[in-house]
């Protein structure tokens with residue numbers, strides 16, 4: 001880069017931006033650390049005629065922190081379609097509007113996509129103001145083996161639908177040799193880890209990225225097969241916000257054939273009842289894991305499931 005172009009880009013980036021009339025800005029806000037907001041985002045928020053927020057109480061904290069006084073109105077998932085007509089009306093009257101969510105980038109597992117589609121359909125400009133996004137932060141610090149990833153957002157909550165979805169995802173991602181990235185609520189992590197262990201039985205690592213950008217940020221890489229044991233030893237993981245990543249197998253393990261799950265099932269069906277007659281569940285799971293090579297956590301889960 002020549003000296004001139006350095007100066008030009010420095011001058012450009014020092015310019016204060018003003019929100020343009022009739023434009024909808026889709027603007028990323030911090031995931032937790034209030035300093036994680038771009039200068040352009042602050043310029044736009046300070047000059048917009050209206051800010052649409054998921055939860056006005058959450059966003060008021062950010063705006064107060066930066067002394068921003070623009071009017072704030074709620075845009076929830078359930079009123080998104082209805083609000084679109086009002087928002088388009090305001091844009092057509094030359095108002096500038098910023099759309100934000102509670103944390104990160106709107107429309108990424110958050111409201112926004114429907115409103116954006118309607119505004120684009122009405123031929124009003126839509127401008128992204130990029131910034132924090134939990135999945136991108138997690139990916140950037142995970143040191144993935146995978147060159148590609150698939151972001152599946154939140155899995156379905158009902159157990160049957162979640163397992164069916166993971167079954168499909170694991171097959172597709174094996175074929176694509178891609179990592180899986182998920183958002184998950186902390187109180188559901190135990191179930192989700194159990195299901196991930198069943199869906200991916202070949203050796204893979206799990207990355208748990210928790211409380212990103214916050215005081216208790218932790219990013220851990222563990223073998224997926226040890227996930228349940230790890231969770232038992234780190235109960236804090238069941239609190240706070242989480243991104244889960246199932247990486248592709250490490251180089252050299254890429255051709256490991258997936259286990260024959262029907263044969264595993266048959267073996268466990270044959271042996272577990274007998275073991276459970278003689279041993280408490282945790283010991284029965286340990287013995288079955290030694291005998292079959294299956295993850296102990298997954299066997300223990302199966303015992304618990306059969307008992308509930």
Ligand code: SAM
Pocket residue numbers: 031032101103104105106107108109110132133134135182183184185209210211212213214241242243
């Ligand atoms: N739009 C947001 C984004 O750009 O990442 C995501 C919103 S979604 C409703 C909330 C989920 O994002 C949480 O359940 C968690 O999975 C993830 N998440 C948000 N903030 C996080 C953080 N600080 N650390 C880890 N995960 C986070």
